[in-house]
Amino acid sequence: MSEMETNADEWVAAGDGVRRRILAHTPDMMSVQVEFQQNAIGAPHSHPHVQSVYVVSGRFDFEIDGKPVTLAAGQSAIVPPNAVHSCVNIEAGTLIDTFTPRRDDFL
């Protein structure tokens, strides 16, 4: 079995009104909890890692590779490798971002 860490890590600031913490990871995969205060923005960015987004609570307008996607609690989308993506929340809430491989830049 690969090294595995399942204890939630410390919160890290991730922009204005946004914070994240690592929930679990191995070299292959990482799950991260991301909290957005009302009107907080996930600025456009990209990375080679494939990412899934799952909305635990709140409501978010995403743009993924130029396409608008609105996701409410219980919904999910996949961000392809190197696709530029961003989000604005309509209602404050929490996302679970899951990356493959691990975001070593988050460690």
Next chain:
Amino acid sequence: MSEMETNADEWVAAGDGVRRRILAHTPDMMSVQVEFQQNAIGAPHSHPHVQSVYVVSGRFDFEIDGKPVTLAAGQSAIVPPNAVHSCVNIEAGTLIDTFTPRRDDFL
């Protein structure tokens, strides 16, 4: 951009008291919602796909590659490729399983 499907699929029976539905997928990744009724069991199994588990609600005793891991709502773990894993729920609830690559056997 790869093909992407973000509409939740139909529920599929996945054992006694367990059902699942696909939330989103591309060839690289798939997110799946799995609901467990009280005392339902996820039987031991393995697959070459790497998997993350995120507990939306309930409380689950997992065994992952021979190691016990108890996860409550908001917690997560990673299942390495080909690791045998199983779970028993202590409180009925819902998981989000995220796989890489996609579980084509679920389509």
